Structures are given as C-alpha cells and as structure tokens.
Amino acid sequence: xxxxxxxxxxxxxxxxxxxxxxxxxxxxxxxxxxxxxxxxxxxxxxxxxxxxxxxxxxxxxxxxxxxxxxxxxxxxxxxxxxxxxxxxxxxxxxxxxxxxxxxxxxxxxxxx
Amino acid sequence: xxxxxxxxxxxxxxxxxxxxxxxxxxxxxxxxxxxxxxxxxxxxxxxxxxxxxxxxxxxxxxxxxxxxxxxxxxxxxxxxxxxxxxxxxxxxxxxxxxxxxxxxxxxxxxxxx
Numbered sequence: 001x002x003x004x005x006x007x008x009x010x011x012x013x014x015x016x017x018x019x020x021x022x023x024x025x026x027x028x029x030x031x032x033x034x035x036x037x038x039x040x041x042x043x044x045x046x047x048x049x050x051x052x053x054x055x056x057x058x059x060x061x062x063x064x065x066x067x068x069x070x071x072x073x074x075x076x077x078x079x080x081x082x083x084x085x086x087x088x089x090x091x092x093x094x095x096x097x098x099x100x101x102x103x104x105x106x107x108x109x110x111x112x
Numbered sequence: 113x114x115x116x117x118x119x120x121x122x123x124x125x126x127x128x129x130x131x132x133x134x135x136x137x138x139x140x141x142x143x144x145x146x147x148x149x150x151x152x153x154x155x156x157x158x159x160x161x162x163x164x165x166x167x168x169x170x171x172x173x174x175x176x177x178x179x180x181x182x183x184x185x186x187x188x189x190x191x192x193x194x195x196x197x198x199x200x201x202x203x204x205x206x207x208x209x210x211x212x213x214x215x216x217x218x219x220x221x222x223x224x225x
Contacts (some may be wrong), residue, residue, distance in 0.1 A: 033213060042217035043156070058212065090155055092213075097205055098144045100164070102198060102214055103155030109115070 004028055006091050006104040012112055019078040021107050023091030031094045032074040033101060034058075034066060036087040043090065049074055050097070080112045119218045122220045125176065131189040133219045135202035140183060144205035147176060147187045150218070159187070159200075189221075197223045 003026035013019050023032060034046040035058075045058030047066040055066050063085060067075045071110035074093075078085055088108050125131050138147070143164040148156035148200050162169045162176045162185075175188040185202050199218045206214045 034213070040119075040180040045210050045212060045214060048212050056212070059214070094156075094213075097213070100146055100161055101203075103148075103157070104197040108184075 002008065003104055004093055004104045006090065008107060010108045011110070012017065013081050013109070015082060015091060015111055016037050016080050019081050019109065019111075020075045021089055021091075022069065022107070023074045023076070023093075025072055025074075025102075027093060027095070027102070028071060029093035029095050029102075031097060032068065033092040033102070034076045035062075035090045035092075036085075037076040037090060037106075038087050046076065046089075053097070058079065076081065081109075083111050086111045096109075118222045120218055122222065124222045124224060127192060127193050127194060127223055127225050129192055131187075131192045131196070131223075133187045133189075133217075133221065134199050135185040135186060135216050137183050137202070139202045139204065139206045140180070141221070142204040143206040143207060145178060145185050146174070146203045146205060146213075147174075147185075147200045148208060148215075149196075149198045150201065156201060186211075192221075192223050194223045194225055197221055 005024050007022045033048040035043040044060045049055045054098040065077045088106050090106050091104045092101040146161045147159040150156045159177050162172045173190045177186045199220050201218045202216045
C-alpha cells in the first residue's frame with residue numbers, strides 16, 4: 001500500500017465547531033484529493049490539490065476549505081460543522097492526473 | 113436490481129461465473145479511466161486502468177472495455193470468487209479547467225458460494 005494516512009480515523013464533534021482532518025503521504029505525490037462518501041452518492045470530490053499551495057474546488061466544496069503548505073500534507077477544514085457533513089472522508093494522492101490515485105483508510109466524522 | 117437503502121446498483125453472481133459491471137461517463141474529453149474496488153470499512157483499491165487511446169485492457173482475471181462512442185466503460189471479472197464481493201467504482205479523469213478524478217456511484221457485487 002502507498003504511504004497515505006489519515007487522522008483522526010474517527011471523530012465526533014458538535015454542530016458549529018471547527019474540525020480539521022489531516023492527510024499525510026510519503027510518496028512525494030503531486031496530486032492530493034479529499035472525497036466524502038455517503039450512501040447513495042458514492043465518492044464525491046470536495047477539493048483537490050495539484051501542488052503546494054495549488055488547490056481547486058470539487059463538486060461539493062461548500063462548507064469546506066483546504067490547505068497544502070507541504071507536498072506531504074493536505075488538510076481539510078470544516079469551519080463550522082453541520083449535521084449534513086456527517087460522512088466518511090477519504091483522502092487520496094497520485095503522482096499525476098493521468099495515473100491511479102491511492103486512498104487512505106478514511107475518517108468517519110459524526111456531527112451531533 | 114437496486115438495493116433499497118443504499119441506492120446502489122447491485123449484481124449477484126454465483127462463484128465461478130463471470131461478472132460484468134458497467135459504468136457510463138459524462139465527459140467526452142475524459143482521457144483516463146480507473147476501476148476501483150472497495151471492501152467494507154476500507155478505502156478504494158486500484159484494480160485496473162485504461163487510457164482513451166485504447167479499447168480494451170486485460171489484467172489478472174479482469175478486463176476493462178472502453179467504448180468512447182457511447183461513453184461506456186465495463187469491468188469484466190472472470191471466474192468470480194467470494195473475495196471479489198465489494199463495491200466497484202469507475203473513475204474518470206475529467207478534463208476542463210484543472211483536471212480531476214471523478215467517481216461514479218458504484219455497483220455492489222455479491223458473490224454467492
């Protein structure tokens with residue numbers, strides 16, 4: 001498996017609180033992605049990065065922000081968590097846009 | 113048939129049969145496609161990929177077919193085994209502005225012994 005880890009693996013938080021999820025990869029991949037996975041929707045792209053400090057929105061970016069200050073780390077922040085953001089979040093990384101992306105094990109986030 | 117609750121297309125096959133999982137993509141400019149397998153509680157795992165200059169690619173027990181005319185992708189699994197039970201996703205490298213990897217909704221494959 002590619003060296004990609006997510007932290008935390010599980011989190012319960014209250015509505016209105018800020019939450020940051022971390023993705024760390026040791027493969028020196030240029031591209032990194034954050035997805036959320038919900039029943040009936042599959043994997044939906046939140047934000048992605050194509051280099052340090054280079055990020056762009058995906059299809060479900062509202063309520064989320066990201067930062068990539070180093071190649072190996074890609075942070076996803078929920079500024080003010082809502083119950084609709086309860087989901088399983090997956091991070092992925094890949095060397096280029098035309099190669100496979102490797103996924104982390106996921107973070108289960110519950111907003112109560 | 114569709115699984116109530118998960119709203120995922122489902123496919124049930126007998127062990128040893130061949131499985132075919134289908135996927136439609138939307139962007140005719142997409143130039144790279146991947147099939148992923150996701151087992152319960154795990155992240156998606158790469159199975160096989162194909163570029164748009166190819167119609168077919170074979171791996172170990174798996175074959176991907178690409179029909180660009182109708183924007184259709186299929187994954188064929190030969191001699192399906194219980195360990196193949198999982199949710200299968202197709203993904204396309206969608207061009208237009210910055211390129212990004214976009215996933216389909218997935219198909220749940222159940223292999224009956």
